[in-house]
Amino acid sequence: MEFSEHIKTANVEDVVLRQPLHPPGRGTLCITGHHLLFSDREEGSCRQVLLLLRNIDAIEKSVENLLTCSGLFSNAGLSQRLSGSSGTITIKCKDLRVLQLDIPGMEECLNIARSIETLSCLDSMSELYPFFYRPSSASLRDQWGLSSLERHYSQMKELHDRWRLSTVNRDFSVCPSYPQAVIVPKSTDDDMLEKVAKFRQGGRFPVLCYYHKKNGMVIMRSSQPLTGANRKHCREDEQLLQAVIDGSDKGYIIDTRSSQQALQARMTGGGLESKSCYSSWKRLQRQMERGKALQESLIKLVEACGEESNNMDRWLSKLENSKWLSHVQTALSTAGLLAECVERDGHSVLVHGSEGTDSTLLISTLAQLIMDPSCRTLEGFLTLLEREWVQAGHPFQQRCAHSAHSHARLQQESPVFLLLLDCVWQLWRQFPLALGFSEALLLRLATEAYASDYGTFLGNNQQERCALGVKENTHCLFQALLRPRERDCYSNPLYEHTELAIWPSVYPQSLQLWRGFFLRWTPQTHHLEEAQEEIRNMVIEWGKLALSSCPASTRRSEDVQNM
């Protein structure tokens, strides 16, 4: 397909662009296969706005056609009036920015709108921009990705006793959404795994995702067992799980559905682990909202945030009604429960919901951040995301096809990854010293997941990425984020390594709206961002001094009594 088919008008002069935080500008608008480019050359100042069309969630157009009301006039004035017609396109982006273009010429306006509509949601993945993005600073031969399951396993020597790396999925035939290598109990051979895979939805058999070094307990994740209405069971599945808690008295299964939902799932072939078959496992049902409900919550929240009037009536009620913060709360408290089982209670846990690709990943990731200091550094966090989201098969393509503004009928969209980032932000706010990365990183990830120059979030799983040649033909976001300049900007200068678990407070009073994201395009949030930047630079500057001279005497002021 040629992109030019979809571009009837490539250039328009004299367009007015209105965008948040900037005064309106007049300049040239240009549409390419992947971008909207606006250049403003007023009074010597040259400003360019380059917007990835993929970032556009929805557009609204209104044209002022002077012709329709001037039918009575002679034809002589027609061309003149045509040129007098104009249109306005409102662009709502997936990063929640709202732009407005005033375009002279009705036809031009409609052409541009049509181009945007088509090109912003191309179906074929191989036509997406990451396959065309060729920055001069990087080469396609550069390392792709930060780590692999193989490397992860070989580094974790303490695993080797009881766990092995299986490549039963090397051609993605056992589980299409799993990576080629997975970590499983040593006593479980590949034949067994194939049988277990048939008993779990989508073939997602239980695999190890976290090993807690302090006590040797693990977090496993999977999808629901396919017990169905007649309560099938699978000997191999039971054996696999028994092998996980070998030597321990019991394990926990955290099911991210309510008991009722889990029971109902039987009617459609799914189900839950019965007490009789898994006698050493104790099931904990913790309902987490997913799918459509989550997407609708996001839509409500963004709508409330976008309301124009400053004299916001009932803002807090609207915030509450969106339920977004209660989803944050549920995610954090379920992750807390998971971490508590492993860290405080000293037992291994299996996590799953139904498909095991959404809320499962959400809470396993958060629990690891809570417990494991090594994933709280910038590099550690990105590696965690790569392993637990990209490689573990979170269907980014489906979940992030549209965001809160889209009018398109919802299909598989759901802001699970955004919810994760919000939860991480809450942790970051409650523990300003414990995480090695900045809010800017979370904001960048929230944008990149929906529209990106990089191939990292393309496709729904490793199989799709292999088929597309993502590794060979696109650049890797995580590598880019770790280049020296980016590293400077995305690290937290206040960071101090702590071995302690960071238990978040999950009470509604302790959770805040993530203004940095949801109110990102308001001047106040922008000022706050600048102030944060200033603080970063200050601390970095002081830190350099501390390194260059003899260590600054850490003066300890006398202990302070709180009255």
Added chain:
Amino acid sequence: MASPVSVYNSNALDTHISSSSRESLKMELLADVSLLPGEERIIDKETIYICPFSGAVKGKVLITNYRLYFKSLDPDLTLDVPLGAIGRVEKMGGASSRGENSYGLDITCKDMRNLRFALKQEGHSRRDIFELIFKYAFPLSHGLPLFAYVTQEKYGESGWDIYKPIEEFRRQGLPNNKWRITFINKNYELCDTYPTVLAVPFKSKEEDLRRVAAFRSRGRIPVLSWIHRENQAVIARCSQPLVGMSGKRNKDDERYLDVIREANDTSKLTIFDARPSVNAVANKATGGGYEGDEYQNAELVFLDIQNIHVMRESLKKLKDIVYPNVEDSHWLSSLESTHWLEHVKLVLSGAIQVADKVSSGQSVVVHCSDGWDRTAQLTSLAMLMLDSHYRTLRGFQVLIEKEWISFGHKFASRIGHGDKNHADQDRSPIFVQFIDCVWQMTKQFPTAFEFNERLLLTILDHLYSCCFGTFLYNCESARDQHEVRLKTVSLWSLVNSKMEMYLNPFYTPESGRVLYPVASMRHLELWVTYYIRWNPRIRQQQQSPVEQRYKELLALRDEYLKKLEELQLSDSSPSSRLANTPNSSSSTSSTPPQQYTQLQTPL
């Protein structure tokens, strides 16, 4: 642990119930209480503290003439409450009450908490302690002195010297050819709730001032609070005009306001009436009112801020949803129904309008009814936005001394220091609301304030404690009469003796910058670490490492500034190693100071 708890409780470790050795003897429970100079033990008693978070706790309570101190070992729990924070003491249950712990004392505090103690039912065991708490918590109702008059803590510098009106006017560039300093009120004859030193228009003679005073509620005439150095626009404050039902006029008052306008050739003077317009109209019935059309060249703007009674009820509602149990199921809508944040928003947005007018070059007059509650909030917040000096640790003290204390915010009536009359309709958390607004600003501008949250908490704690003279009495004349400056210590003596505790490591002075906070509900937050701080789950476990880190950063910053100074000194000295190569010297030495000037703090 048998199984994970059903509700995941992150703050399982209650910070004020920390583990400690049980070996210390019960006898010594109260041995380690460190008393202030002049503080005396009055009574101690075995008692049960009914903690709303961890249940009934056995221990010992000590009452001194300053504090209520409770200590238990199992769990290790300490309560240390200044008696000044107590608003009300009641007996709970009777001698024949049934049920465990149903007999005792119920104490309502002014700082968002209540305390309950259970005592033995036999032998009127609570009678003595009840009477003693009642007596020492409300000394003024019992003919006793406030504790500030009893204690004699010594500090390096006297906080009473922090604010000198003449010096502060001089800092603002006053007097000048338009504004003069007058001592007409030196014996509080013009206005008994105003300070002695006032700045008034140069053109207005003393008899003009007297005639204006007759037309302003309680003689609180318009006087200058702050002047903009560049455009000479001023913030003037006063009380409402005594218009009354008959719509009285006063030519002198009209002329006086016009003189204020003329002082910097403002075309129109803006009068900000803090009240909702209905209230302003209603005030006519009691002799008050607002400026009508007869004030030429003036525009009147109502700021819609509710009165002290509405604010008191709003904070009471807030307390209901946060103490002892926090309303969790519908937290945000419950919070909304208290309207507290909405009131905060209106106060802030009023102050923004004042600041905006002044920075655009127009003089303003601010008043409410008496000009000592909402007016003080508006002028002081506007000044905080306009003048970076007030955003320093010392400057903020000056701001409070000036706009609140010297101009007669009725601290005694609003707080009720030492007064048993808890239901007094004069009580209102106006000053707390002001500090809340300041906190909101520090949140929105994390590098603009030299002081930190701890200072705000300390100020609010001592607003009630009666340990310092700073917030005692309603006005300067009363303070003079009771010799507050001679006989009590200023809170600022304490603060300035431990300044490093109250400093914000990220402070970056920008002298010319006007701060406009966003007064939108979307950007306001409940000040959880003040209003819900008694709830153990709100206390952040990580608070102490953060404070420790901030202290390290402060030290690092000081080191940095010192290095910088040395660098500049060595650059300018002839012995500098680059001195003989003038070209390179000028290029290298000029860059760093420029780059870093913003970091030089006037500590």
